[in-house]
Amino acid sequence: MKMKFKVLLLSGLCLSLLPVGAAMAAGEAKPFPQHTTYTAGTIKPSNVTQTTMDNAVKSKWTTWKTNYLKPAGTGKYYVKYNSAGETVSEAHGYGMLLAVMMAGADVSAQTYFDGLYRYFREHPSAINANLMAWKQNSSFQNIEGEDSATDGDMDIAYSLLLAHRQWGSAGAINYLAEAKKVINAIMQSDVNQTRWTLRLGDWATSGNWGSATRPSDFMLNxxxxxxxxxGDAKWDNVTNQTYAIINSIFANNSSTTGLMPDFVIYQNNAFVPAPANFLESGNDGSYYYNSCRTPWRIATxxxxxxxxxxxxxxxxxxSWIKTKTSNNANNIMDGYTLSGTTVGGYNSGAFYxxxxxxxxxxxxxxxxLNSIWTKTAGSASEGYYEDSIKLFSMLVMSSNWWTY
Structure with missing residues (x-):
């Protein structure tokens, strides 16, 4: 393996040679802002400077952590996702991802990350102990079943990989080893290895639950x-099947809109939108409060x-959403059928x-894109879910998303 080196100079003297990315006094190998070069031909907002975008992300992060990142006892943190002080693994994964990505802009980022990691490890799923129990109350007790939700598991695993790149794995927490534990547990318990689909969680192993998947979990990156x-090649099977499901739904159910449903089931040898009230609401087969994340997840x-x-x-x-809204982001509503009929009535940041x-x-x-950036950057706080999705979208739009 070829190794690049950094030369550290002080008063003209060479002090040491360190591999790029090795732990240094400042701590971060990939500090914010990243300014990642994306695929050729793609664009970013052109109506503001890069510095303005970076500052907007930092401002949103400061507000987000003030509102939602809370202590959970000595050396631990959690993400407060509702007014009752409860949390879910989805929120926890968001917190870990944001902490590692904002390192360099926030001197406490690793402290937050490690505290979130410790909380995660104190709340294992009863089905697979390397996954996270999906929900806790304000007393940090597991509630509504000690099992996992795939989206939280995946973001936690990915954040641990980024932490390895950011801080190395030679400290108090071996981030890479911990990431591999979670990744292997996801493959074992969150993946249907008959159809190579992502399950809803480690609990969803039989009947309609066993064949269902959720497009907002389609984190292909x-x-x-x-x-x-x-090095597990089975992940290729999951990636290939996930893309196949996206294109099957697009071809057969949303060819005029490109929208993805909240849930997908396997029925009559095909993947199809779930029926109403399959798991959460009458809009389970529509583009609603789960699948609103798919333009971010899939496009990334x-x-x-x-x-x-x-x-x-x-x-x-x-092309569909621009036409539907007459090119006005204020007209984006919180819910559509896959054919494009509006079912929501609120201009939610989780959607625009x-x-x-x-x-x-x-x-x-x-x-x-310019208009959506301006609207998102200038938006007021709405709630944990909306504010998290806005911040992640701004990280990507400002070219500050990066990968393992």
Whole structure:
């Protein structure tokens, strides 16, 4: 393996040679801002400077951590996701990802990250102890079942990989070893290895639950990192099947919109939108409060890797939403059927911000992207879920997302 080195100079004297990314006094190997170079031909907002975008992300992070990142006893942190002081593993994964990505801009980032890690380890799933129990109350007790949710598990694993790149694994926590434990547990318990689909969680192993999957869990960039870190080629099966499901739903159920449903089931030898009230609401087969994240999750893999297997779906999605809203981001509503009928009535940041990420795929969307950036950066706080999705979308839009 070829190794690059940094030369440290003081008063003209060479003090040491360190591998790039080795632990240094400042601590971060990949400090914010990253200014990642995305796939050729993609775009970012052009109506503001890079510095303005970086500062907007830092401002949103400061507000986010003030509102939602809370102590959970000595040396531990959790993410307060509602007014009752409860949390879920989804929120925990968000907190860990944000902490590692904001390192360099926030001197306490590793303290937050390690505290979140310790909380995660104190709340294992009863089914697979390397996954996280999905929900706790304000007393940090597991509630509503001690089992996992796939999205939280995946973000926690991915954040640990980034922590290895950010701080190295020679400190108090071996981030890489811990990441591999979670990744292997996801493959064991969160993946249906008959169909190579992501389960809803480690509990969803039989009946309709066993064949169901959730497009907001389609973190393709994560899956590729999981394979790179572990060498487990089974992740290729999951990645390939995930892209196949996206394109099957697009071809058969949303060819005029490119929208993904909240849940997908396997029925009559095909993957189809779930029926109403399958798990959460009457909109389980529509583009609703789960799948609103798909323009961010799916487009990010194209921006980072150039994998164009969902590009036709993303292009249709972009053209449809611009037409639907008359190119006005204020007209984006919180819910649509897959054919494009509006089912929501609120202009939620959880819905408009991710469309900024999908808009980055083509220069044809430049003015649309600019308007979504401006709206998102200038938006007031709404709540944990909306504010988290806005911050992640701004990280990507400002070219500050990076990968293992």
């Amino acid at each position: 994560h899956m590729k990192a999981f394979k790179a870190a572990t 893999d194209y921006l980072i890797s150039g994998d164009n297997r969902a590009l036709n779906q993303l292009n249709k999605l972009n 911000a991710p469309f900024g990420v999908s808009a980055m795929t083509s220069s044809a969307n430049q003015s649309w």
